[in-house]
Amino acid sequence: MKDTDNTTSHKSDEYDSQIEDIIPYYSIFHREIINLIKSLTFEPKNWLDTGCGTGTLVNMARDIFPRTRFYLLDPSKGMLNEAQKKLSDMPADCLKLLKPSPTQNFSQKLEDKMDVITAIQCHHYLSLGERKKATKVCYNLLNEDGVYITFENIKPLTREGIEIGKVYWGNFQLARGEMFPW
Ligand SMILES: C[S@@+](CC[C@H](N)C(=O)[O-])C[C@H]1O[C@@H](n2cnc3c(N)ncnc32)[C@H](O)[C@@H]1O
Incomplete structure (x- = not known):
């Protein structure tokens, strides 16, 4: 295994160039999430992408939801730096990079409740108890009618x-x- 600056087996600055060859359907996850959110009865005002990695999902969503404010969270500083580089031309009020933290320990106070929270391929590193905690953190950050979307690898x-x-x-x-x- 490589020595990496995050929980994946890729260094943050190599992640984008390698991931499509490692995870089947990787870019389709993102496209389908966006299609699902486009089908909701509301346009999200606030959207938290936890375990955001290099910001690929938000980069795909930003033009489709130009009025949405995106919050990005990840425990890896390296990943957040890559996300910041990728999204550096977004207007400041549409992009909030949060302090590095795993979802289950997230305690920063946010002004707004979230309409959408996505957690894509990021909570499957956790034990069952930690995963429950991470899911609870997400639910507590959501609006009453908010939507939580997660993708995880599962064990047959x-x-x-x-x-x-x-x-x-x-x-x-x-x-x-x-x-x-x-
Ligand atoms: C396979 S990558 C997926 C990145 C991104 N969601 C995507 O779809 O491109 C996994 C990400 O989860 C982050 N991660 C690991 N443990 C986490 C946790 N407990 N809470 C939130 N994110 C976590 C890693 O730092 C990494 O950026």
């Missing part, structure tokens, strides 16, 4: 399922010229 229920999943994932990565360092 059987040993056979795990083996099939590993072959599937290995084949995907080999086809893309990569191999995750198991």
Whole structure:
């Protein structure tokens, strides 16, 4: 495993160039989240992306929701720095980079409640108890009608399922010229 500045196996400044070859459907997650949010009965005024990584989701969403204020949170300073670089041309009142923190320990007071919170591929590093805590933190930050969207890797229920999943994932990565360092 590489020594990285965050919980993923990629350094923050290499993440964008490597991730599409490691996680199947990665950019489709983002597109579908945006399609889902476009289908809501309201336009989000405030949207928190926790575990924001390099800010890819917000970068995709910003032109579609030009009146939304995006809050970005991540425990990794390196990831937040990459996000800041990527989003540096956004108007200051549309972008709030929060102090680095894992979701489950987030305690910064925010002026507004969130209409949308996204937590994409970031809470699966946690134990069950920590994941519950992180989810509770998100729910407490949401408006009454707010929407919480999360994507997580899950463990198949059987040993056979795990083996099939590993072959599937290995084949995907080999086809893309990569191999995750198991
Ligand atoms: C696989 S990346 C996903 C990044 C981004 N959500 C995306 O879709 O591109 C995982 C991110 O989760 C962050 N992370 C790890 N543990 C976390 C936690 N407890 N709470 C919030 N984010 C976390 C990592 O620093 C990393 O930026």
